[in-house]
Amino acid sequence: MYRVAAIGGDGIGPEIIHEGKKVLDAAGERFGFDIAWDDFGIGAERYLETGELVTEEELKDLSRYRAIYFGAIGDERVTPGILEKGILLRIRFHFDQFVNLRPIRLLEGVPTPLAGKGPADINFLVVRENTEDFYVGIGSRFHGSQKTTLCIERELYHAIFNLDIVSDAEELAYQIGVITREGAERVISYAFDLAVQRQKKLTSVDKANVLSDVYGLWREVFAEVAARNPGVSTEFTFVDAITMWFVKNPEWFDVVVTPNMFGDIITDLGAMIQGGLGLAPGANINPVGTSMFEPIHGSAPKYKGLNVANPVATIWAGSMLLDHLGEHAAASAVLQAIERSIADGVVTKDMGGHAKTSDVGNYLSRIVLSG
Ligand code: IPM
Ligand code: MN
Numbered sequence: 021m022y023r024v025a026a027i028g029g030d031g032i033g034p035e036i037i038h039e040g041k042k043v044l045d046a047a048g049e050r051f052g053f054d055i056a057w058d059d060f061g062i063g064a065e066r067y068l069e070t071g072e073l074v075t076e077e078e079l080k081d082l083s084r085y086r087a088i089y090f091g092a093i094g095d096e097r098v099t100p101g102i103l104e105k106g107i108l109l110r111i112r113f114h115f116d117q118f119v120n121l122r123p124i125r126l127l128e129g130v131p132t133p134l135a136g137k138g139p140a141d142i143n144f145l146v147v148r149e150n151t152e153d154f155y156v157g158i159g160s161r162f163h164g165s166q167k168t169t170l171c172i173e174r175e176l177y178h179a180i181f182n183l184d185i186v187s188d189a190e191e192l193a194y195q196i197g198v199i200t201r202e203g204a205e206r207v208i209s210y211a212f213d214l215a216v217q218r219q220k221k222l223t224s225v226d227k228a229n230v231l232s233d234v235y236g237l238w239r240e241v242f243a244e245v246a247a248r249n250p251g252v253s254t255e256f257t258f259v260d261a262i263t264m265w266f267v268k269n270p271e272w273f274d275v276v277v278t279p280n281m282f283g284d285i286i287t288d289l290g291a292m293i294q295g296g297l298g299l300a301p302g303a304n305i306n307p308v309g310t311s312m313f314e315p316i317h318g319s320a321p322k323y324k325g326l327n328v329a330n331p332v333a334t335i336w337a338g339s340m341l342l343d344h345l346g347e348h349a350a351a352s353a354v355l356q357a358i359e360r361s362i363a364d365g366v367v368t369k370d371m372g373g374h375a376k377t378s379d380v381g382n383y384l385s386r387i388v389l390s391g
């Protein structure tokens with residue numbers, strides 16, 4: 021028996037989580053375990069009513085779970101950034117979910133926009149650092165005369181105002197990216213562990229040729245961890261170049277480890293080459309704490325309540341959740357069922373089909389149950 025926390029969130033979030041629970045329950049029935057779901061009413065609706073994002077009380081409650089099943093957040097009535105930072109990033113940071121694991125895998129029967137590429141060519145893992153970089157939330161904006169009253173560190177102050185381009189700027193904004201040796205090392209080591217299992221190659225992403233402080237440190241740490249893992253073949257790529265290779269030669273990649281923001285960007289590209297955002301799952305992992313499983317897409321408010329959204333990314337994220345709990349057979353049964361449903365043409369509109377969100381969930385549950 022497992023207890024899992026569920027946060028449907030906004031837009032299509034609650035519908036896709038509903039289907040995900042169905043399929044995971046079916047997997048439990050077949051493989052002999054039970055999941056007790058505890059729902060948390062976190063999201064835009066409550067924020068608009070009460071001003072609460074995630075409360076301290078909820079964080080305490082959530083800390084009792086090994087897994088959170090998360091739908092999506094985002095709502096047109098709320099200024100961009102409030103829900104994203106106040107809910108999603110808050111949970112990732114609070115629980116120190118330092119790995120954001122995003123499989124880029126073209127399933128059998130799914131069309132990819134890449135000409136001449138198939139499932140054998142597109143099958144790699146992106147390990148995105150999830151707690152540092154430009155996501156740390158240090159930044160500010162200054163207007164006109166305010167500049168002189170800045171109370172930021174002197175070095176930073178001079179660095180900014182000695183730049184010709186801003187010396188007489190009317191308005192200025194800055195944001196700081198932070199990489200720590202420890203932060204880089206733990207996520208890079210996690211990626212090396214995966215690469216050891218898969219026995220192919222580990223690629224590190226950075227932009228050390230320009231952002232040489234932060235990504236210089238990242239690269240240095242990668243080289244150090246590589247030296248401790250002589251059995252793994254490794255390479256460095258610059259982030260701009262990797263976007264090109266994802267499109268031209270996705271078969272080159274096996275495990276890709278990347279700082280947070282580049283990881284955000286390249287996994288949307290990855291989602292597209294694996295057939296679209298409706299098919300891209302993610303796991304925010306703290307190997308010794310509370311992890312969170314979610315589709316990488318957003319809340320798609322215009323499809324809310326219409327029963328048309330593709331639940332596959334969420335169900336696949338559910339398969340990752342099962343893996344995380346140690347239910348490996350159940351996890352692969354769910355993934356196989358997804359492939360079967362695609363082969364059988366039970367797919368939603370985004371994939372050219374007519375199935376409703378709930379049809380896909382029902383169909384997958386039946387396949388998972390019957391084996
Ligand atoms: C993602 C999203 C989030 C991110 C946003 C919603 C905070 O784009 O999970 O990729 O930037 O990490
Ligand atoms: Mn993103």
